[in-house]
Every structure is written in structure tokens, then in C-alpha cells.
Amino acid sequence: MTPETFLKEAASKVASKLWGEGLPCLDATPTRKEFEGDFTIVVFPLLKASHLAPEATGKALGEALQAEYSEIGSFNVVKGFLNISLSSKYWAGIFSQIDSAKDWGQLPPTGKTIMVEYSSPNTNKPLHLGHIRNNLLGYAVSQLLAACGNNVIKANLVNDRGIHICKSMLAWLKTANGATPESAGIKGDHLVGDCYVKFNDIYKEEVAALIAAGVSEDDAKKQAPSLIEAQEMLLKWEQGDPETVALWKKMNSWVYAGFDKTYSDLGISFDKIYYESQTYLLGKALVSAGLEKGVFFRKEDGSVWCDLTSDGLDQKLLLRSDGTSVYMTQDLGTAESRFREYSLDELIYVVGDEQNYHFQVLKLILGKLGFSWSDAIYHLSYGMVELPEGKMKSREGTVVDADDLITKMYEEAKETSQELGKLEGMSAAEQDELYKMISLGALKYFILKVDPRKTMLFNPKESIDFNGNTGPFIQYTHARIMSILRKAGALSPLPEECVVNAKEIRLIQILASLPGKIGEAGSSHSPALVANYAYDLAKEFNQYYHETPILKEENASILTFRLHLISAIAAALRKSMGILGIKLPERM
């Protein structure tokens, strides 16, 4: 049992003994550091029942608790706040549980299966900073839910078909002179992305020419020859034209090779990859079923809609008048097939908040179709990454490319490490590995420490910091601990009786809160809570490190306890940062 729940239950029990049943729920929170105590109970909610002043109520509760439980060391009351210190023996006992746990922070199995869909890129452009947030968040949430004891399936739905791909293909045919990633020496996703940009250049010129010739802007946008060609190409693709399909396959394979490299650089992975070209017809059967049930209706032109006006929303298109499906249709179909295939307990979509409306509608329609699992769909809606001047815009060339950013971070980590010059005796390969670890640690932590729902800001002109509340700070803390443990040699068993000082109690308290923090982060789908936890722990350790000599301690039993303590801290840092996909080095 965690110290919090122990105290909460003890206090509730004692309070009902004093003032009767039916009291408001009590809460025990860590005491603010400027006051003495480990946990604080706010007694204001008890006043109605106690008929005493706040101070007197706190005092009565504290005294009763102390009389009943030997674990209570001391208490003090400040206004309506009862600050309780648990005995040092109690904390030593808690630490011994943490010390003996194989994987502290890992929660027991829930038996639930959760699919997390994330990344889901289009195959016409390389990944950028927005995708990085998506990828890191999706991976971290997957790790987080696994730490919460769930069986997690990481899924990626690749948008590999559609007019945007045809645009890249067309531009490649017209302008690339048969260039391949090998011949051009460019990463495949970038090569295809360049083609897409070229297409748009051509298209824009054509539109401008048409307008100059007296065509209205709206018509010009529709009549540009390159666009018509792209639309014809899409039609050919849908009809299975061998030449078109072959080109499509070739260019997509370049893109996949490029994406795989970026994914691997980021250290993220998937268990299941879906391709839209294989799923885009799903959902049509559901539409027919919905029509029969009267959930949907058909307009005169043959298009099919769902009327959501009674839910405060609009009418939503599900099949075009030509019978082809739209995004929503596919999503209905893929959701249904996934729940059927994997008997999921939850399906999480990591998708930007500009699609809030889409997922609201998706859930609603699935509910209307009578699927009981429609409530098990969760849209993990995250905010945009903005630049100081606002949104990234490809037209203005302000898009922050994922590969460029990763490279830039690597160079900076390398430079900083070399300036500090602490890596003597490390092989070049080990150093390279370390620079990757540090640069990715900085990038991942920078992104993941922010509440996913919030819009966050990234300034490309200022590099991501390596000092302060950062990934490298936590990595450094870990390296320091490992350095001490290396010097200490083999670890003796934890002594039965440990004497712990105030700072150590504080550290044990933070360690003890890890499982609860992971559970809380899991249920709120927020890796940011785990990031903040790791930072708090690292900061607390650094203060301890500064004022408490460990290896110089002469008392063997205290020395052993301290080594166990810092070893447990290192493990907790690895556990929490591991959830974020951040590795911690042995030295740096």
C-alpha cells in the first residue's frame, strides 16, 4: 500500500470514529516544502462535523491518529492544514519494498488490450516537426499504457493513396528525368516530397496563366491542366492500370525507406502497419446497414448522409453521389474491423486537435449504428507545434523538417560533449551512440514535458537547451549515480535497520509515488506527468548529492543503504524516462 492511501484510509477511519460516518472524503497530499511534514490533510471539509475551529480539528485528528497508528511520527497544525510526518522506521520499510521490487513502477496486468494509432503519415512529403510530436506522443502513450499493465498494439495507418500521391508521381514523370534516391543521393521521402513541391509550382504557374488569359480564379484552379492530369492518374490507379500502379509502388517504396530511417532515428516502432490503399473500401457495408436501420439517409443525388443536427452538429457525408467513400466512411470501417479482429478494450487515435470534430462525429455515428464499443474510442487530441511567427507553412518555407532537426540536435550534443571533454577512453562508436542518446533525449523531453492538449512553441533559431529542466539534465543525473555505483563495486544486501535522514525520506517519498504517478498519467493519457516526475526526482537527487557524501560515509550500514537508495533512484529514472522513449547513459 502506498503511503498516501495508508494515510488517507487511516485518517478517514479515525475521523469517523471521532465525528461519525458520512464525512467528506479526505485527501493526503505531499506537504509543501516550506512546512514540516511528509503529507498534509486539509481539515476544512471536516469542520461541519467536528464543530470545532480548524486548528482544533486538525489537532484532534492528529492526536487520534498518533494514538492509533505507530507509523505516525509527529504532526503539526497550521491553520486548517494537518501536516503529518511518518516515522523513519515506516519509511525504511517502504524503501525496502521498493528496493526488492523487480520493476518498480510497473503496474499489475489489467488483461486489457489497447490499440494506439499514431504517426499515420501521407506518402507525398517527408516528416516534419508536427509529425515528431505525434510520433513521440504516440510512442510514449503506448509505453505508458503498457507500464499500466495493458497489452498495447501500436498501429500506423499510412495514407498511401489519393490525389496527393498522384501529384508527386506526375511531377516525377515530368521533371525528374528518372532520378531515384540512389542516383540523386537523396532520402526517398525527400525526393518524393520535392516532386510534390514541383507539382505545386507547375500548377501555380498554370493557374496564373489562365487567370492572365481572362479565366476566373475559381475556374482556373479547377482547369489547370496538371490538376486534370493528376485526377486522370488517380482514376487510372483506381482502375488498376499496371503502369500507374507500378510507378505508385516504386515511389511509395522510396518513401517507406525514408520513413523507416526517420522512425529508427527517433527510436519508435509499430506492431501493425495498415495501408489506406487496402482499407479505403472498408465501411461501405456499414453504410448500407445504417441505411437499412434508418440511421442514415440518401439524398436525391444518391449521396448518403447522417443527420446529426439533433446532437448539435451538422449533416455528415458518408458516400459521395458517385458512390465512392470519404475519410469518415473508411474510419468507420477500420474501427469496426479492428474491434472485431483484436477484441480491443480501447482504441486510441493520436491525431491533432484540428480533427476534434471528425472524431466527435465518428464516435457518435458508431454509437448510432449500435456498436457498444463506440465509447471505447478515444481521440488523443494534441495541440499544434507553432513557431514564433505562427503555424508552419510550406509555402513560406518555415516547415521544420524532422531529419534536419534530428541532425542539428546531434551536432549540438556532439559539440557540447566535446567542449566538456569528459569522454576520455570512450570509443568513437560509443561516443556516437551517446551523442544520439543525448540529442534525442533533449528533443523528446522538450516535446513530451508539455501537456499534449496544449499548443506548444518551438523556436528554430534558439536550440533546445541541455541545461535546466531538460532531458540531458536527467541523463546527467543518471550518469552521476552510475558513476558512484561503479566506484562502490558489489552491492551488499540492504540492512534490516536503516537510519534515514529528512532528505532521504523525501527521496523515498518520491520513489514511492512512482506507481501512482504512472497510473495517473495513464488514465489521463499524459506522458507529461511522467516527464515532470522524472525531473522532480532528478532535481531532488542532485540536491542530496550535493550535500550528502555517499562513498565517504564510514558507517557501513548507512553506506549500503545509500547505495541502494541511489540505485533505486536510477531505476526509477530509467523506468519513467523509458516510458518517454528516452535512454539514460552510464556516463556522459
Place this chain on the structure above:
RNA sequence: GGCCCUGUAGUUCAACGGAUAGAAUGGAAGUUUCCUAAACUUUAGAUAGCAGUUCGAUUCUGCUCGGGGCUACCA
């Protein structure tokens, strides 16, 4: 127009309705004969505005003013 999100130190981020709103960074001032100074210590600096609910509001409600998003027979 309608719907949704958002507003906290100069800047980037925290804070289940609880105490004197925390960190980091930048500014100022310190700490290396001592387990890694990517660290530690001290210092100045913020809840957009107005009401309401409450013993207590950054948090909940309403209005005003800012910022963003959605409102496609695109995905």
C-alpha cells in the same frame, strides 16, 4: 455567424477547489584542493479584465477582451 480549445514571471513550461502560485531559462550575486559544475546556492520577476458560487478560485459558472482551430462530395 455557429461550435470547440486557449490566455500564468521578459521567454518556455508546472500547479485532483487548498497554505506565501512552482520550475527552467534569461538578469544580478556566489559555490570546484570534496562521489562528474550538463550540477548546486542566493536574489528580483506572473494568474488578461469584471462579476458570481465557496470557509477558500489559476482551477468551477457567466460576460468582456486577446490567440488558435473546426465549420469540404480533401485526408
